[in-house]
Amino acid sequence: MIDFEPIYLTLKLAFCTTIILLVLSLPLAYWLAYSQLKSKVIIEAIVSLPLVLPPSVLGFYLLLAFSAENAFGKFLDQYFDIRLVFTFPGLVIASVLYSLPFMVQPIQNGFKSLSKSLIEASLLLGKSKTETFFKILIPNIKKSILTGIVLTFAHTIGEFGVVLMVGGSIPSETKVVSIAIYDEVQAMNYHNANVYAGILFAFAFVVLLCVYSINHRFSKTSLLQ
Amino acid sequence: MIVFKIQKKLQAASGEMLLDLDFIIKENEFVTLYGASGSGKTTTLRILSGLTTADKGMITVHNTSWLDTDNKVQLPPQKRKIAYVFQDYALFPNMSVRENLSYALEKGQDKTIIEELLTLMELEQLQHQKPAQLSGGQKQRVALARALVQKPAILLLDEPLSAVDNEMRAKLQDYIIQAHRKYKLTTILVSHDIAEIYKMSDQVIVLENGKISKKGTPEQVFSSRLVSGKFQFVGEILKIEKENFVYIVSVLIGNNVVKIIAMEEEIKDLEMGNKVLLASKAFNPILTKID
Numbered sequence: 001m002i003d004f005e006p007i008y009l010t011l012k013l014a015f016c017t018t019i020i021l022l023v024l025s026l027p028l029a030y031w032l033a034y035s036q037l038k039s040k041v042i043i044e045a046i047v048s049l050p051l052v053l054p055p056s057v058l059g060f061y062l063l064l065a066f067s068a069e070n071a072f073g074k075f076l077d078q079y080f081d082i083r084l085v086f087t088f089p090g091l092v093i094a095s096v097l098y099s100l101p102f103m104v105q106p107i108q109n110g111f112k113s114l115s116k117s118l119i120e121a122s123l124l125l126g127k128s129k130t131e132t133f134f135k136i137l138i139p140n141i142k143k144s145i146l147t148g149i150v151l152t153f154a155h156t157i158g159e160f161g162v163v164l165m166v167g168g169s170i171p172s173e174t175k176v177v178s179i180a181i182y183d184e185v186q187a188m189n190y191h192n193a194n195v196y197a198g199i200l201f202a203f204a205f206v207v208l209l210c211v212y213s214i215n216h217r218f219s220k221t222s223l224l225q
Numbered sequence: 226m227i228v229f230k231i232q233k234k235l236q237a238a239s240g241e242m243l244l245d246l247d248f249i250i251k252e253n254e255f256v257t258l259y260g261a262s263g264s265g266k267t268t269t270l271r272i273l274s275g276l277t278t279a280d281k282g283m284i285t286v287h288n289t290s291w292l293d294t295d296n297k298v299q300l301p302p303q304k305r306k307i308a309y310v311f312q313d314y315a316l317f318p319n320m321s322v323r324e325n326l327s328y329a330l331e332k333g334q335d336k337t338i339i340e341e342l343l344t345l346m347e348l349e350q351l352q353h354q355k356p357a358q359l360s361g362g363q364k365q366r367v368a369l370a371r372a373l374v375q376k377p378a379i380l381l382l383d384e385p386l387s388a389v390d391n392e393m394r395a396k397l398q399d400y401i402i403q404a405h406r407k408y409k410l411t412t413i414l415v416s417h418d419i420a421e422i423y424k425m426s427d428q429v430i431v432l433e434n435g436k437i438s439k440k441g442t443p444e445q446v447f448s449s450r451l452v453s454g455k456f457q458f459v460g461e462i463l464k465i466e467k468e469n470f471v472y473i474v475s476v477l478i479g480n481n482v483v484k485i486i487a488m489e490e491e492i493k494d495l496e497m498g499n500k501v502l503l504a505s506k507a508f509n510p511i512l513t514k515i516d
Contacts, residue, residue, distance in 0.1 A: 120276050121315035123302045125329045126375060135328070139319040 002195050005172050006180040013088070013176060014156040017095040018103075021152050022145075024096070025103040030133065032104070033111035048101045055098065059165025062094050066166065086168045091176075094166040095156050102155045103148040110144025111137065146214060154207040157200065226252055227379070227411060231272055231282035231292075235435065237263050244268055244435035250413070250428070252287070255405055257414045257422045259446075260432035266415045267312075269432070270381045273413070274309050275302035287378060308372030308380045308410075312387065314364045316356035322367050323352040329374035342370040345407070346400060362393040366400060373404060380405065380412040386421065395479055398424055419447055419500050419515065420459040420478075447515040448502060457504035459515065462497055474512065476503055487512055 032044060050058060066084035067073045076082040084090030114137065122132040138145070160178040167174030169183055177196050184193035227250040235242045244265040250256050258266040271277035273284060275291070278299070284292040291300045317325055326339050343349050346366040356364060365385055372380065382401065386394045402425060405412045416422055422429055422443050429446045431439040439446050460478035467473075472487045474495070485503065491512055495501065502515045 115313055115315060117311040117313055117315035118317060120302070121309070121311060122317075122328075124274060124276070124305070124307055124309045125371070126303045126306075126331060127328075128303070136317055136319075140317070 010176040017156045021103040029107035055161025059162040091167045102151040106148040110141030228285040257426040264432040265435040306377045308377040314368040346370045380410045382414045423459045
């Protein structure tokens with residue numbers, strides 16, 4: 001019988017990661033798009049690191065950092081009673097770091113595509129930067145935000161390396177679908193592996209289908225707007 | 226009255242340039258900034274509106290200090306009460322024409338100004354359309370209307386008419402003059418078009434490499450000698466034809482081509498494309514080169 005727990009866990013992980021990243025990325029992308037500081041290239045490079053780094057490298061460093069043997073892990077354990085290795089919260093933090101560029105980059109490009117005079121016009125109409133951000137900038141980069149959300153969600157679902165390193169394969173805690181497939185193949189349960197793989201395959205296709213059809217619709221309406 | 230005394234180092238294409246300006250604009254005056262691109266016109270508007278900071282200097286508007294680098298006074302753009310019409314109009318794409326205007330309302334401000342401006346700029350028919358559905362001239366009117374919602378005392382126009390055709394241009398100039406008079410504005414326009422400057426401005430300030438090279442009425446600035454005429458128009462020479470002993474000069478004034486008879490000595494420093502001042506003295510129209 002197929003165990004649906006990994007599917008539920010995968011969706012929960014993707015959901016948490018996406019929400020956290022959306023909240024983090026809007027101000028971060030705004031800063032990256034408009035800051036005049038020269039040192040921002042360093043932050044830009046760090047944000048994009050997960051795109052080129054093997055997941056196992058990132059997972060390895062996170063594992064070291066979270067471990068109770070080391071300062072950061074010890075600090076969390078002693079003062080907050082938080083253990084991040086082989087736990088769901090640890091998985092969420094790892095996913096947030098790993099999917100960061102998938103949320104930040106589309107939003108940053110969205111901000112960059114807007115004419116700077118939109119912001120200046122709003123300021124000259126007496127509006128604060130916060131009001132300008134929520135009433136002018138965000139509504140005009142909806143398409144980019146949506147792209148970021150969908151990509152982050154899908155990318156989190158497709159994770160394997162980081163999740164395996166940080167979370168291992170603990171049922172109901174860290175065993176997500178991609179790990180479950182690996183386990184089932186190891187155990188020669190090709191039928192179950194097939195079902196999980198089929199679900200992920202169909203899901204990935206549907207997600208991309210949505211992204212492209214939304215993009216098409218947006219580009220049509222923006223012509224009509 | 227606007228007192229403007231500013232210094233700012235700029236990175237121009239030709240290297241470093243010092244923008245060093247000192248001028249006074251009277252209340253309700255219509256002033257045009259004229260000059261080659263890169264001479265500092267737009268930067269002047271941006272410094273006045275607070276979007277760009279100056280290195281040194283002071284700006285006083287109607288006896289209020291907006292900027293005084295010696296006393297560390299710097300009013301943020303939000304508090305300067307300036308209507309600014311951008312070259313690209315800067316209409317908010319997510320809002321309809323009416324919403325663009327409503328966004329500009331201050332907290333608790335009377336909403337009747339919206340209807341008034343929609344009527345004045347003839348935008349009632351378009352009020353529910355989004356900016357992307359509008360033509361260049363229509364966007365221009367929306368941008369002007371939106372800038373006027375907060376009833377500012379100063380209107381800044383950064384080459385607002387460069388992207389529209391001649392017919393539309395003439396109409397928009399009328400809208401601007403109308404708004405200037407109705408709301409008793411002090412208006413500063415950046416323009417390259419001498420005909421436009423003649424039609425609209427009381428004072429022209431000519432900028433050259435960040436300095437004021439000439440200042441005065443359009444006639445003082447653009448005509449080498451003063452013409453006392455009964456009527457005068459600015460136009461562009463389309464063609465000069467020889468007919469027996471005289472020349473026929475075709476001049477484009479607004480959208481009309483006017484043919485003028487000229488003698489050989491009158492046309493000797495004129496050629497196609499020249500901007501000319503066409504004025505009538507007694508009975509014979511006379512042509513004077515103004516550029």
